Amino acid sequence: MDPSRTRIVIVGAGQAGARAAEALRAAGHRGSISLLGEEQHPPYERPQLSKAMLTNASEEPRFIRNSQDWAAIDIKLSTSTPTVAVDVNRRAIGLSDGREISFDRLLLATGTRPRRLRDLENCGLRVCYLRCIDDALELRRNLAPGTKVVLVGGGVIGLEVASAAIARGCDVTVLEKADRLLPQVGSPALSGYLRRLHSDRGVAICCNATIMGVTAKGIELADGKTVPTDLVVVGVGVEPAADLARQAGLAVDQGIRVGPSGMTDIDGIYAAGDVAEQWSGWHGRWMRVENWANAQNQAIATARNMVGQDVSYEVPPWFWSDQFDANIQVIGHPGGADEIVRGDVERGRFTTISLRDGEVVGAVTVNSQKDMALLRRLAASRKRVNPSDIANPAFDLKQALTS
Ligand SMILES: Cc1cc2nc3c(=O)[nH]c(=O)nc-3n(C[C@H](O)[C@H](O)[C@H](O)COP(=O)(O)OP(=O)(O)OC[C@H]3O[C@@H](n4cnc5c(N)ncnc54)[C@H](O)[C@@H]3O)c2cc1C
Structure with missing residues (x-):
């Protein structure tokens, strides 16, 4: 044709x-x-x-x-x-x-x-999701100082909205059903860091949270707590x-x-x-x-x-998230017990690297954009690295790319 x-x-x-x-x-x-x-x-x-x-x-x-x-x-x-x-x-x-x-x-x-939680929608609470411009404008109108905002889901969307809601003067609680924040990423170091980052800024974090129902007083959890609620934002995946x-x-x-x-x-x-x-x-x-x-x-x-070109597309998945003043970037599937942590988790500037048979299969950086630029290249190259080099804080990651 x-x-x-x-x-x-x-x-x-x-x-x-x-x-x-x-x-x-x-x-x-x-x-x-x-x-x-x-x-x-x-x-x-x-x-x-x-x-x-x-x-x-x-x-x-x-x-x-x-x-x-x-x-x-x-x-x-x-x-x-x-x-x-x-x-x-x-x-x-x-x-x-x-x-x-x-x-x-x-x-x-x-x-x-967005995956919807119909049970909550039917309980008379104001329930929002965040996928499109109209959702964002509606949510923004509702983030008034003092509003009690409950985020259902401690993933990327929930945590970014928590950070924005704090900036707008709201009273914020995150309910996460797993035992840690951002369980999808699977990095214990990142989950621990995020818990501190959000708690320090005034976010109430409830992990292992199971919602049992809603009363006039708020959302009831399986552990007996009731979380007072004016607005619920659901971020439980898509x-x-x-x-x-x-x-x-x-x-x-x-x-x-x-x-x-x-x-x-x-x-x-x-x-x-x-x-x-x-x-x-x-x-x-x-x-x-x-x-x-x-x-x-x-x-x-x-x-x-x-249109007839022959292009193949295969790169390790990469995303970023901004929460408060932290820039978080993730490639591949980090985590597991073997993640190697470089830098200073307490001070909010660190990198974690996960290896399988010497290949980088996942990494997280917090406020360490330069490391992420190197790690994306290293992961894509599928080069094998020496775990003890990577674990050595004095080892320059650039060397892993060039050696
Ligand atoms: C709030 C939010 C924040 C995000 N932040 C980040 C981030 O910081 N970093 C990051 O890496 N990623 C982020 N993402 C993810 C990223 O935005 C998505 O991966 C990206 O939008 C996917 O693009 P897409 O075009 O495939 O799908 P979409 O953006 O979902 O677009 C699909 C479009 O198709 C339309 N559509 C669906 N069905 C039909 C139909 N039958 N007829 C006509 N139109 C239809 C939909 O209405 C929609 O407009 C974020 C996502 C959200 C929602």
Whole structure:
């Protein structure tokens, strides 16, 4: 087919969809590109929602491009336009308003949705989730000084909101059902550090917390405590928005399964970003990766494959989080009893490194960005290192890369 007539449709105008659309044009694609999103806003990046937009009452949301700039690169952006069906045989998608759009290639970049706690929603409490601009604006309106805010979930979202709520003068409690904060990361050093960081700033932390019910006095826990509550923010993980893919008969497990090029099991249909599940040679298993870097880079690699380039995408997962004045960065899967800790945990500047057979399989840095830059390269290189070198505080990590 004449490439200038190849019609590409992207469902999901989040970060991955937007970056893929830009990358298609950058790769020289001359056919039509339709970018379809169900939100009313043009595409934006989500990290701002739990950081500047909450802490600063006048912070305006930032968009990847405004609506006119999408037209300038000949991308037809349609907001408030949910896609409701994918017909793989007729190569067409159906929109909620009854229209159909035909495609030659389709990218599903539908992301994730917050896991909801219906029982709490039905107890008469004000319950918020944080996924989109409208959620952030609503939450911000409610973070008034003295408001009793309870975060259900001591993961990244819960802890970032806790930090913002303290900055806004709220009275904050974090309920985490595991025995430590950020259990998903699995680093005992990081969990211990976060507990101190948040407690020192006035956050009440309850680990091993099981919610039994809600009374007029607040949320009742299994240990008999009652936590007074004006506002509940739930951050207990997300689920892939994979219903369209399932209905269309694509292979879906923990997300939409894609091969190394980003293509699903049906020719010409691709997936990228939070919704895609890809084999990780680095981890040796299928993985759905939920972070900013993956939404950007996997989407760009997939877009290039969609127009005939041959690009493979495989890097260790990496994300960051900002809480109070701490910058936390994580790659791979750190943790376990064997993590090597370098630096000063008490003073909030340290690095932890987890090795398997001498390879870096996970690392955490707190206020140590330079270490993370080195460790990302070291992990990606799959070089073997000597554990006793890494454990030696005088050893320069740069040497591990160059030796
Ligand atoms: C509050 C918050 C803070 C974060 N902070 C960080 C951070 O500090 N560092 C980090 O690394 N990562 C962070 N992340 C994660 C990062 O933002 C996500 O990994 C990234 O947004 C994933 O991009 P995506 O495009 O795959 O999915 P999404 O951003 O979820 O976008 C998918 C889009 O598709 C739309 N959609 C879904 N179904 C349909 C349909 N049927 N029709 C049309 N449109 C549809 C959705 O409405 C959505 O707009 C944060 C996430 C959140 C929510």
